[in-house]
Amino acid sequence: MDPYPSRLGESEKIVPRLDPVVYHNPATGLPCAGPLSSDQVASYECNGFLVLPSFMQGFVGPLLDEIKALQHTLHGSDKLVYEPDSYAVRTIFDPFGHSEGVRNFFQHPDVLGVAEQLLASKVHLMQSRVNVKPAFSGRSFAWHSDFETWHVEDGMPRMRALTAWIMLSDSTEHNGPLYVIPGSHKEFISCAGITGENNFKTSLRKQTLGVPTEPTMRKVLSRRRIESITGPAGTVVFHECNLLHGSPDNISADARAVLMGVFNSVENRIIMPFGARQPRPEYLCKRDAQPLRRLDMGIEIAG
Amino acid sequence: MDPYPSRLGESEKIVPRLDPVVYHNPATGLPCAGPLSSDQVASYECNGFLVLPSFMQGFVGPLLDEIKALQHTLHGSDKLVYEPDSYAVRTIFDPFGHSEGVRNFFQHPDVLGVAEQLLASKVHLMQSRVNVKPAFSGRSFAWHSDFETWHVEDGMPRMRALTAWIMLSDSTEHNGPLYVIPGSHKEFISCAGITGENNFKTSLRKQTLGVPTEPTMRKVLSRRRIESITGPAGTVVFHECNLLHGSPDNISADARAVLMGVFNSVENRIIMPFGARQPRPEYLCKRDAQPLRRLDMGIEIAG
Numbered sequence: 001m002d003p004y005p006s007r008l009g010e011s012e013k014i015v016p017r018l019d020p021v022v023y024h025n026p027a028t029g030l031p032c033a034g035p036l037s038s039d040q041v042a043s044y045e046c047n048g049f050l051v052l053p054s055f056m057q058g059f060v061g062p063l064l065d066e067i068k069a070l071q072h073t074l075h076g077s078d079k080l081v082y083e084p085d086s087y088a089v090r091t092i093f094d095p096f097g098h099s100e101g102v103r104n105f106f107q108h109p110d111v112l113g114v115a116e117q118l119l120a121s122k123v124h125l126m127q128s129r130v131n132v133k134p135a136f137s138g139r140s141f142a143w144h145s146d147f148e149t150w151h152v153e154d155g156m157p158r159m160r161a162l163t164a165w166i167m168l169s170d171s172t173e174h175n176g177p178l179y180v181i182p183g184s185h186k187e188f189i190s191c192a193g194i195t196g197e198n199n200f201k202t203s204l205r206k207q208t209l210g211v212p213t214e215p216t217m218r219k220v221l222s223r224r225r226i227e228s229i230t231g232p233a234g235t236v237v238f239h240e241c242n243l244l245h246g247s248p249d250n251i252s253a254d255a256r257a258v259l260m261g262v263f264n265s266v267e268n269r270i271i272m273p274f275g276a277r278q279p280r281p282e283y284l285c286k287r288d289a290q291p292l293r294r295l296d297m298g299i300e301i302a303g
Numbered sequence: 304m305d306p307y308p309s310r311l312g313e314s315e316k317i318v319p320r321l322d323p324v325v326y327h328n329p330a331t332g333l334p335c336a337g338p339l340s341s342d343q344v345a346s347y348e349c350n351g352f353l354v355l356p357s358f359m360q361g362f363v364g365p366l367l368d369e370i371k372a373l374q375h376t377l378h379g380s381d382k383l384v385y386e387p388d389s390y391a392v393r394t395i396f397d398p399f400g401h402s403e404g405v406r407n408f409f410q411h412p413d414v415l416g417v418a419e420q421l422l423a424s425k426v427h428l429m430q431s432r433v434n435v436k437p438a439f440s441g442r443s444f445a446w447h448s449d450f451e452t453w454h455v456e457d458g459m460p461r462m463r464a465l466t467a468w469i470m471l472s473d474s475t476e477h478n479g480p481l482y483v484i485p486g487s488h489k490e491f492i493s494c495a496g497i498t499g500e501n502n503f504k505t506s507l508r509k510q511t512l513g514v515p516t517e518p519t520m521r522k523v524l525s526r527r528r529i530e531s532i533t534g535p536a537g538t539v540v541f542h543e544c545n546l547l548h549g550s551p552d553n554i555s556a557d558a559r560a561v562l563m564g565v566f567n568s569v570e571n572r573i574i575m576p577f578g579a580r581q582p583r584p585e586y587l588c589k590r591d592a593q594p595l596r597r598l599d600m601g602i603e604i605a606g
Binding site: 135136140142143173174176179214217218221222226228246247248249250251252253254 | 438439443445446476477479482517520521524525529531549550551552553554555556557
């Protein structure tokens with residue numbers, strides 16, 4: 001039976017999370033060793049995210065250059081998504097498939113190593129994207145859990161995935177920062193509605209399905225608080241797949257850009273969608289669970 | 304000649320402010336005495352606003368009761384404005400004309416006294432309103448100067464006015480707080496366009512005229528920064544008429560409500576609009592410059 005039913009025509013409800021947040025080494029029963037300290041792991045477990053200020057500052061310049069080039073390479077492709085009200089770029093999908101610099105980032109031992117540490121397994125990169133919230137015109141994003149979409153529309157069975165993202169510009173209180181609800185990853189909101197065919201074509205511009213209703217969000221926020229994720233360019237964030245997040249619009253003069261990638265455990269192989277007829281295209285969800293290899297950084301990496 | 308031409312079919316430009324921010328006693332040439340310290344006056348002069356945390360906390364409960372009643376009294380009237388996408392109340396106009404509690408607030412010596420101190424004259428209440436930014440659905444407001452509108456559409460000749468407002472709910476980083484640009488009151492943005500008839504009927508829902516363009520805002524923000532005005536319910540803010548402000552949308556579960564009133568110097572009598580054929584209705588701009596009297600608080604008030 002599906003432990004996380006959603007958009008199957010039932011009414012909305014909050015159900016318990018049945019999966020660990022931090023997975024343990026099956027041999028020892030203990031958390032895995034890796035780049036994060038045990039305090040950092042505990043904070044991730046409790047809050048559902050971890051912010052490492054300026055962690056990968058050296059990557060920002062080269063990544064921006066590669067992404068600028070990608071906007072031309074991918075012009076006219078489905079991999080480019082625009083803002084609802086203008087033709088400013090909002091999202092570039094699958095930069096991993098098109099850029100060596102992007103691959104270098106996600107295969108860096110300090111990034112990939114964290115994903116493997118928290119999920120206690122090899123991982124594959126299910127999705128990569130660049131999100132830009134343009135100055136003045138960047139629109140808000142409604143509260144949602146990524147896992148809900150991945151489960152219903154892609155076929156991710158359990159909560160054993162996380163998003164790693166790097167800020168490509170400063171993220172401040174005023175340029176439409178990501179809002180998260182710490183601790184919200186510990187319950188699952190089973191949404192109402194039924195997913196239509198090709199829902200993803202409109203949902204990437206403005207999400208309406210898989211968005212909890214106001215009464216439910218009021219209930220969640222009566223017990224929890226909102227936190228803005230801010231930091232200088234180069235800050236890296238690890239963000240649990242079921243953490244509720246959203247963001248306000250950007251009326252500042254500063255665009256906000258991030259590169260994000262979804263690490264899914266190879267033990268959590270993507271199967272058929274739990275609430276849609278057809279899986280989404282490969283650029284939204286790579287179904288190939290080939291484990292990602294750490295880049296050899298010039299030293300021997302164990303493992 | 305009009306020192307602040309705007310929306311007269313010319314192209315947009317930034318021009319110097321020609322008026323003082325803090326007016327001086329004409330007899331002595333010095334700032335006036337009043338409830339504010341000289342440091343507070345200097346901060347207002349420099350930034351264009353002043354925040355007094357929890358200044359009038361005792362007023363919050365009674366004001367909320369009166370305002371709740373007003374929503375029924377004024378049902379169906381032009382004085383109630385709704386959100387663009389829903390029928391949630393966004394603004395109530397002229398609460399001063401309908402509520403004793405509101406009059407008590409604006410005629411309180413500590414509130415009215417500040418206005419008289421900064422403007423160095425008797426003042427009249429040109430406009431009063433309640434603004435509500437509803438939870439989840441509260442929309443954003445574009446950058447603008449109130450003076451620009453009052454000058455063009457109402458006929459306020461010079462910059463000798465300020466808005467006093469009290470937070471009727473907590474204002475946080477996350478419930479669509481007012482963003483201001485400290486120091487922006489020291490220059491005037493002369494806007495392009497021409498004001499159509501009855502522009503106010505739509506502009507109160509979504510402003511399009513009198514809104515500086517993105518290149519101009521980019522120029523302003525290359526030299527200045529955005530600041531959020533936050534504080535607990537009962538916080539009072541004094542806000543210079545030409546300060547640029549705006550606000551992002553509210554995706555939190557907490558509505559944000561304020562009561563605001565515009566104090567205009569009786570020496571700055573409202574004449575004919577500088578850029579519109581007809582003045583706006585009285586509930587948007589009281590043209591009667593009858594000086595506001597301080598409430599006798601049970602003690603003798605000098606002056």
